[in-house]
Amino acid sequence: MRIAFYAPMKPPDHDTPSGDRLIARLLIHALEEAGHEVVLASRFRSWVREPAELEAVAEQAAAEAARVIAHFQSTEKPDLFLTYHLYHKAPDWIGPRIADALFIPYAVIEASRAMKRARGPWASGFAAADAALARADAVAALHEADAEGLRPVVGDRLEIIPPFLDTAPFAAVAGNRAPNDPPVIVTAAMMRPGNKADSYRLLAEALARLTHRPWRHVIAGDGPERGALLPLFDPARTDYAGRLEPEDMPALYARGDIFAWPAVTEPFGMVFLEAQAAGLAIVAGAARGVPDIVADGATGLLVPPGDVDAFAAALDDLLADAEKRQAMGRAAARHAAENHDISQAVPALNTFLSHARRHHAARS
Structure with missing residues (x-):
């Protein structure tokens, strides 16, 4: 499968080390170990420090989504769009648009959802993250604490893939x-x-x-x-x-x-x-x-x-x-x-991607 990979918080080739960058790289490695081709769809960062920045970033995201759609339409189209880690400070404004334009499944691995952000200054970021989750054909949490917050919006499209590494x-x-x-x-x-x-x-x-x-x-x-x-x-x-x-x-x-x-x-x-x-x-x-x-x-x-x-x-x-x-x-x-070894993650990711494809086919 050809997978378009996107990390709204920080691209996997970013200069600054962090847990997010590490997990993104491990996901790509595990997907490649499973035999998939992974292409980085975009390096666009939607993460903002202050809620006042959300509107401007949303406008930039629309332009970036159009660019990525045009790129994939003129080259080889991916089979699935996969976003790693979204939440109210880093919504995914581009993945659902790209997936809809290309008629491919859209999946999310790791999302945080705090209901206290549904109102107040972060409400628009929360709503954007929720819209992406509602559109997703499959969503994976990395632990039960996140899964608990996601179930109300994701329902039976949710599963847990424990965090992993090459031990x-x-x-x-x-x-x-x-x-x-x-x-x-x-x-x-x-x-x-x-x-x-x-x-x-x-x-x-x-x-x-x-x-x-x-x-x-x-x-x-x-x-x-x-x-x-x-x-x-x-x-x-x-x-x-x-x-x-x-x-x-x-x-x-x-x-x-x-x-x-x-x-x-x-x-x-x-x-x-x-x-x-x-x-x-x-x-x-x-x-x-x-x-x-x-x-x-x-x-x-x-x-x-x-x-x-x-x-x-x-x-x-x-x-x-x-x-x-x-x-x-x-x-x-x-x-x-x-x-938590990467060897356990490979079959879990394949099952997750299969669920996303089946849900997308049924929805279509």
Whole structure:
């Protein structure tokens, strides 16, 4: 099948690393592993920071949709249009138009739907995202928290495809792990305003309460908040690795024993999958989709999101018990390989695409 791929938030070849970019690339890789041809339909970004920008972006999207339609009409038409990740700040204004013009199925993988945005300044973005979901022939959520919000508008066109990655590079370091003395805590996240900065601040506060324990901390990440966030961490115990490329991540995890990230209001975090595949025990906030990929009490410890006392206590628990954190790390590597490897995603994506084609044929 020839698939036109589109990511409204950020194209998969964007310069700035993020979980969204990683998942987009993994989806393309998995689709190609399944034997499909994937073409990037557009690099148009519909994501906006402020609701006042939505109207202008919607107008630009109409022009971009017309351009893409003309391009596909004059070349080889795709068999299906697939959009990755839409929500009220990044609606898909082009996918449904293109799919309708070309008479092909339209499918969506990952969409977030918060009813509180149905009214107020983001209402037009919410309505645009809902219109795309209503048009979609199939929609896949990556975890139950998103699925719950999508069911009212998607109904039986909804399914769940668990997040995945190629676990092999991470499993290679998991098998060679030796415990560190003192134990090493790893954190990997961009240093951006909002949720990321809030998580960094909570993590710094939690670590400041654990000076009675021996440990070291490795931080990987960069961004506009670096100057404000790095000084929050004890320089005598902290190593700053900077911004790393995807191929460097297994080596980062190989340095550690525990992966710690509060995940304040985050969707789920691909870093949790990577760290588990590399054999690290997890300490995280149980926000949204995190409990879907971290097995609490087995592969790590989950605490209420935003609770610094609980986060510090969970870290203290694992720092004090080498046997427990090593057992969790081994369980984490097995969990990632058995439930979240790309090999499981290939048949799931094929089934999803088949559902989209069948629904489109029935609707037509």
